[in-house]
Amino acid sequence: MGRGHRMKHRKQYPGATPYRDRHGKRRWRFRKGGFSAELGTDYGSDDFVRRYEAALEGHRTRGLIGAERTAPGSVSALVASFYTSPDFLNLADSTKRVYRGIIEPFRQDYGNQPVHQMQRRHVAAILAKKAETPAAANNLRKRLIQLLDHAVSLDWRPDNPARTTKPYRVESEGFHSWDEGEIARFFEVHKPGTLAHRAVTLMLYTGAARVDAVKLGPWNIKGDRIEYRRQKTARSGGILISIPMHDDLRNVLAPLPDDRPFLATASGKPRSAEGLGNAVRKWCDKAELSACTSHGLRKACARRLAEAGATPHEIGAVTGHKTLALVQLYTEAAGREGLADSAFEKLIARPNGEQNVVNLPKRFAKSADNRRIRKDKL
Template structure:
């Protein structure tokens, strides 16, 4: 559908509910900015009318994102990381493709973050990717500052171990409602201490009845993770419906985002929305620490690159144990 505006030579086209503005010259249509009340719209309109339409800047979001895709920094990243980056970058490109990146300001980054405040992880991803683009723009000598630097991220679910009651509630709900994908992800998460991105890639050929072989996407490190008895019992009883432990068809697994969304629904139902799926990894590490495992033993299971995080779990387990010992002394006294 095409209609004319009061402004001379300007018409609109409405496609699938979205309205686009054009400067019409005979049979030729020149796209105008989306907001007819903005200064950018007026500048573009009068530039075309006067025959002095400005050249498209070379420092656009579109050009920067394309350059970043071709950079070694991006091409060397893991396939899963590339996919996650592209998801946000294409969203940025869709809304800002022709805009000049060098005019991005801190307030714009904050506005982009707050636009997705209802989904805190997506909001934080937006800030992180804008910061990455800014660093690439600095490397290209387009700009000298990073407007996303220091922008506060939003808080949502906690990267903490799940309370025992919530772990049991999640497992019970999955079993009662026969949610096999979610239950399998849960059992593998608390059993192996691996990230959800690595869990969805686990194949039956990786499991030998005692160990699961994992090449961690983040560290590129190969691990042979021994399965605890509860996990072996679960996997041995799980029907083998395809190539992957969590399978969609004979040859296809489940996307990480699909599992995250399904788990979120259950978290809301059982009142565990504040605890994120990554907390299963922490739950596994803390359980190992509370069982008396050494830092090296915990690291051999979780595959943490350094011992810093492992020491955090050890400290948490020690504090809990010392608290119990102290209260026992108090009771005896």
């Protein structure tokens, strides 16, 4: 394993380190501050993540004993209280993991600091340390806003200084949206009948996120449609996604057994979202598509819909986004040239190039009619 690969593991799950057992099998262990817990052999799997979160909780619980008890009113005490609040408990498990991954490093650095003394300049200085990675700084800012909102609700302080800071400008457009050439290249390398071909086809024609794609199966087929509820919104009942099944997707799914998920493992068990993400990474590397990721397929689905002329509301019905702003973020990669052509086709209403004045406001229509009359007299 290369040095960069080891650092990636440590960054994603701080405290997790690999080792070989007496049989030479690779295993993972959590170690921090004298606390140790076994994480299993399947790095990034659902079982691994559950064990890792239990280890984090065990380490925190151990730190609350005796002299190391969390100081009242401290950042650490605020984080502990936030974890028991409805705002956190009502989140999907996958979202909780993401939040913890941002909050815990902050807690480790500033856990002993009194919450009531935190000022805007302190928040700005904390965020400035991540200025070279503006997206990470903005994610931390969002979590600090939540934490300090929670502090206000507890009457630990009267205001929220994090809300008065400004987000950093992010030049990157986020996850790369697959273009048509990249999609074609992937399918050149990964032929029909392979798991790679099936997985990418499924996500490309449903717009499903990894966490939803791994759970889709024959039970989600309702006639000529695929229906499912997004896990990310499961706590609030889940947004129902109901979309027509594309012929390409129907042909890929038709030969599959009817008693297991579409992307099941070789043993027929459900695949983890992390496992699918890692697999897509390997498949893309094999196809020499280093910029492509599983999340980029969700954006590619939205892009295709936008280029086909779908409205933001129509696209949101497929992707399950709650706001049009998020839909716009996902469709920024839509072909602007094609959209410009479509816009001008709507602007030009008559074959001879004259604009249809019927659709113009009256004051403009009147002046246009006058110009036409003068032209006819010439």
